[in-house]
Amino acid sequence: MAKRKKPPAGSRFDGGGFQDPSTWLPGFVSYLEAECGMSANTVAAYRRDLNKFFAWNKDNARKTVHQVDIETLTSFLEFLQNSGLASTSVARNLAAIRMFFRYLMLESVLTESSVDLISSPKLWQKLPQVLSPDMVNQLLAAPQGSVDRYARRDKAMLAFLYATGCRVSEMTALKMADVNMEERYARVTGKGNKQRMVSLTPMAIDAITNYLNLERSDMIINTDRDEGWLFVSRSGRQLNRETVWQQIQRYAARIGCGKDIGPHTLRHSFGTHLLAGGADIRALQEMLGHASIRTTQIYTHVDHSRLKSVHEKCHPRG
Secondary structure (H helix, E strand, O other), X not given: OOOEOOOOOOOOOOOOOOOOHHHHHHHHHHHHHHOOOOOHXXXXXXXXXXXXXXXHHHHOOOOOOOOOOHHHHHHHHHHHHHOOOOHHHHHHHHHHHHHHHHHHHHOOOEOOOHHHHOOXXXXXXXXXXXXXXXXXXXXXXXXXXXXXXXXXXXXXXXHHHHHHOOOHHHHHOOEHHHEEOOOOXXXXXXXXXXXXXXXXXXXXXXXHHHHXXXXXXXXXXXXOOOOOEOOEOOOOOEOOHHHXXXXXXXXXXXXXXXXOOOHXXXXXXXHHXXXXXXXXXXXXXXXXXXXXXXXXXXXXXXXHHHHHHXXXXXXXXX
16 A cells, blocks of 8 residues: 655645545646656547546546555456457556656655556557558559549548658647658657658658648638648648548548558558668657657568568578
8 A cells, every 4th residue: 555654734735534636636736747758649548548537437446546556456457358458458547546656755745656566567569450551552552533532632541651650749839840751751749749751652742732732722612721730630730640540441441451450550561661671679669659669679570481481491401
């Protein structure tokens, strides 16, 4: 059980009765934004995960932050697993709780916490879904002007995702000033507000140029002012991630490559195809914006065919 440090007389922590852990959520969110420099998406994910824990605690355990123990945390993790949450999502929830309790220790609310005694659920390696190069080409060609209202935007969007391996949140946050068409690169802001340069293929350049010259101006005509977003919605506003998901799934269904295809599928395909083509894994780490090489190593499974050919060519008895 977390130990309570005796609070100063008259402090906000002095007094009895049940105090919901969510009391400290606003301060924790400010801490993540101001001191940890986390992106808005990461902060929002932590907030959602913690609110899930707070709601469960209020309905079940009714423990204050000073009473949360291993049994409480284990029960909550079991609740998440029984609700059908993937092990990766359960681990992310635990990471949010762990950081929240560390914040309480920094604020001298607690002197120690049981959260650090709980190990993350055993994660099995889930291989990313990858499209073949031929299937990617079909997906990039799927938007058609005769059928789709914003075919040029969608083609540019798909081409950008596959050319750069960017996350969908990185793409939707792009402004036109972030893209250098002559030098063929874009400046994107990833997790933790870290910026990196990503290269654009000639196909992506052509698709983006057609979209900017022939479609985007008509899409922003009804807006009060152009805010400079590269990819915009039909109302001329910043394109959101949900719309990107919907469009990609629609085009994926059109070419018959499955219902679970999304923006991350193109990111995985980008990483997979580069490795299969001989790219260095450290260079791929930089291109994908991974903080740790361990995250990038999941893509090495796809290199099996290339490694097999190398083995057959180089092994004395190959």
